[in-house]
Amino acid sequence: GDSVTQMEGPVTLSEEAFLTINCTYTATGYPSLFWYVQYPGEGLQLLLKATKADDKGSNKGFEATYRKETTSFHLEKGSVQVSDSAVYFCAIAGGGSYIPTFGRGTSLIVHP
Amino acid sequence: EAQVTQNPRYLITVTGKKLTVTCSQNMNHEYMSWYRQDPGLGLRQIYYSMNVEVTDKGDVPEGYKVSRKEKRNFPLILESPSPNQTSLYFCASSLFKSTGSIEQFFGPGTRLTVL
Numbered sequence: 001g002d003s004v005t006q007m008e009g010p011v012t013l014s015e016e017a018f019l020t021i022n023c024t025y026t027a028t029g030y031p032s033l034f035w036y037v038q039y040p041g042e043g044l045q046l047l048l049k050a051t052k053a054d055d056k057g058s059n060k061g062f063e064a065t066y067r068k069e070t071t072s073f074h075l076e077k078g079s080v081q082v083s084d085s086a087v088y089f090c091a092i093a094g095g096g097s098y099i100p101t102f103g104r105g106t107s108l109i110v111h112p
Numbered sequence: 113e114a115q116v117t118q119n120p121r122y123l124i125t126v127t128g129k130k131l132t133v134t135c136s137q138n139m140n141h142e143y144m145s146w147y148r149q150d151p152g153l154g155l156r157q158i159y160y161s162m163n164v165e166v167t168d169k170g171d172v173p174e175g176y177k178v179s180r181k182e183k184r185n186f187p188l189i190l191e192s193p194s195p196n197q198t199s200l201y202f203c204a205s206s207l208f209k210s211t212g213s214i215e216q217f218f219g220p221g222t223r224l225t226v227l
Contacts, residue, residue: 032214043116043202043218044155089155093214099145099170100206100216104154 002027006090006103013080013110021075021106023064023090031092033057033066033073038087038105047075047088080110114139116205118219125193126227133188133222135203141217143206144186145170146178148199149221155202161186193226200224 006023013019025031032051036044048057053068062077073090087107093100116137125131137144145160147170157170161180175197177189190197203219 034216036216036218043220044204044216045218046215049215091216093216094208099157099160100214102147102155104152 002031002092002101004090004092004101004103006088006106008104009087009107011106011108013108015082015110015112016079017110019075019077019080019084019108021088021090021108023073023075023103025071025073025090025092025101027071027092027101029094030068032094033064034091034093034100035062035064035073035075036089036091036102038089040086044089080108082110082112084108085110114217116203116217116219118201118203118222120222121220122223124225124227127194128192131190131193131224133190133201133203133224135186135188135219136184137186137203137205137217138184139205139207139217140183141205141207142183143208143214144180145204145206146176146186146188147202147204148172148197149202150199158188158201193224195226198224198226 034049035047037047048059050057050066056065064075087105089105090103142163146158147155156172159178161167201222204216206216
C-alpha cells in the first residue's frame with residue numbers, strides 16, 4: 001500500500017534559519033502530494049500541495065517540489081519565524097488509493 | 113464559511129461508558145473520515161465513508177463504530193471506551209477534484225481521556 005516517510009523531529013531552529021523537512025513516499029499511480037500544518041491546540045490545515053511531477057507548491061514562504069524521480073516532496077522555507085512552530089505532516093492521496101496517507105509528523109520549534 | 117465541526121472538543125469519561133463524538137460538514141462533501149493522533153504515531157485513520165450509508169474500516173477500527181445516515185454528519189461511536197482510546201481525534205471532510213486531486217478539511221479535534 002501507499003506510505004509516507006518523513007524525518008523525525010523535533011527540528012529545532014533559530015529564527016531566520018533555513019528549514020528543510022524531508023518527505024518521501026511510495027505509491028502506485030500518480031498521487032497528489034500535500035503538506036499540512038498543525039498549530040498548537042488546532043486541527044490540521046492544508047499548507048500547500050502539488051498534483052503532478054515537477055509542480056511546486058508554495059504558501060506563506062514555504063515551498064515543496066513534486067519530485068517523481070526521487071519520490072520526494074521536501075518542505076523548505078528560507079527564513080523561519082517563531083510563529084512557524086508547529087507540527088508538519090506530509091501526505092499523499094489519489095495514487096493507489098483515494099484514501100489519504102499521512103506521515104507521522106515533524107515537530108518544528110523555532111527559538112527567537 | 114466552509115467548515116468541519118466536532119463536538120465535544122474535550123471529553124473525560126470512564127471505561128465502559130458509551131460515548132459519541134459528532135462531526136458535521138457544510139461543504140456537501142461525499143467523503144468523510146475519522147483519525148486519531150497519538151504521539152510518535154502521527155495520524156491513523158479509524159473509519160471512512162465514501163457516501164451516505166457507505167462506510168469502511170481504516171487502519172485502526174477496533175473499538176469504534178461509525179454511521180453515515182446523512183451526507184453532512186459522520187459520528188464516531190465508542191460503545192465501550194477503554195484507556196487505550198485516550199487520544200486526539202480528528203474528523204475530516206474531503207473533496208475529490210476532476211483532476212484526481214483531493215483536498216481534506218479537518219475539524220478542530222476532540223481530546224478524549226478515558227479513565
